[in-house]
Amino acid sequence: MKNLYILLGALLLITACENDLDQLPVLDAEASSLTTFEGVLNAAYYYQQATTTPMAIMGDFRADNMLMREEPYPAFDRYNADLAGGDLVEQFFRPFYSNLYKSILSANSVIENSSDATEVGEAKFLRALSYFKLVKVFGDVVVNLSASPSVSDKSILTRQAAASVYSSVIIPDFQDAIAALDNSKIGSGRASKIAAQGLLGKVYMHLGDFSNAETQLAAVVNGAAAAGISLQTNFADIFGEENDLNSEIIFATQLSTSIEDEYGFTLFAGWFRGADTKSPQPLDPDLIAAFDAIEAADGGNTDLRRALTIDEVNMTGLKWGGLDQDWIELRLGDVLLMYAEARNENGATAESVLDILDPIRTRAGLSPLDHNVLNSQALVRQAIYDERRVELALEGHRWFDLVRTGTVDAEMGQTIDSRYHLFPIPNSEVLASAGVITQNPGY
16 A cells, blocks of 8 residues: 555645746745645655656656657657657656656755654655656756745756756755665665665766775665565566565655556556557567576576566567556666776776676576686676666666766667757746756757
8 A cells, every 4th residue: 555645745736837947846835834844855755656657758768778759759769859859848857857856855954954863864865866866867957955946047957067956956855865864764665875875976976986885885884784675586576566665665655546656657667568559569689688698697597587577479578567666766676786886997906796696687587607717807797787677677777877887889789979868847837937048059
């Protein structure tokens, strides 16, 4: 059963202007009149729901895991200005963009006004998560840290450099969340200390700061058992509505068909299953080849993840079933792979790095990787990349992993202009700001 915060978040809607980052919407109830901010915090959680399908599409359909079939949607695979077309922007980028800023505004209200340290910690977690998503997708973004920004001052809409957003907002907010939260709410769908540590580790991975990444990820790995976090014995038990908030899930955005969100199109489960006419057979043959390569390298053993991830007869994806299935933002398998990668980049021995992967590979029915064969940093790095692809396929990571590791061209088999590593700002936001919000180059 979904937690109460989804229902409460649905009840406490934040009104927006006709254009969403002309947006900077005001609360229905003025902050000064509120005596409790639980509902406002719930709204910050609620607005994350509409970001899940766009994140899934950007992460897997932009990359070499899934394909669009019907125009204009194959623009995801063309890496040119076509992606800024009206239908695509309205369906994927505008809901993503506007709902994250609504989540941020709700979080700001809690941060400014609540006297409950835990509420403030959760709000900072959600604000950091929101800006992390925005920066990964758009690069430089508008920064608003106020619960009541001036809607007449257009200068506040100037996009801030991504590096500055990381250093002045995302990292400090996650650090504050770590200090304010504990792990007592693990399994409830709320933010926690260990989730903030894991996501901060992921932030450092995206920045190429492997030293700080290793520190945060080690804290998650070493603290997982005490927090009730563990790998599922069976890969299948990670996914499905009946497995929401299982022991491997560190943080997930909860979804329910009984609660309407602001993404008004086919949800991510339908896209992966081929249930939308725009992509009835979405599976990219390259993902099949990736499983083939993993199995061939293991002497032909069957990777148990394969049949649970892809349907090679109908050319669809299988991880996501019912529409009430939560979107996994971070799970322990992801953390272990990042931890291994960070340790490898920091010069740890091949044996100590590859040992981290053993539980993941054993669960998949594969043998441990041989450190006598994979005996260099470069070979271990590629092995981790390969493992990461099949373990996390269809979980919205692939494109962003290619960008952060600098392997877009090598993996996509073509030279792709780096301008198209990012996605287009919704043009409605550019127009509403009278050009103060600028479009990403190339779009």
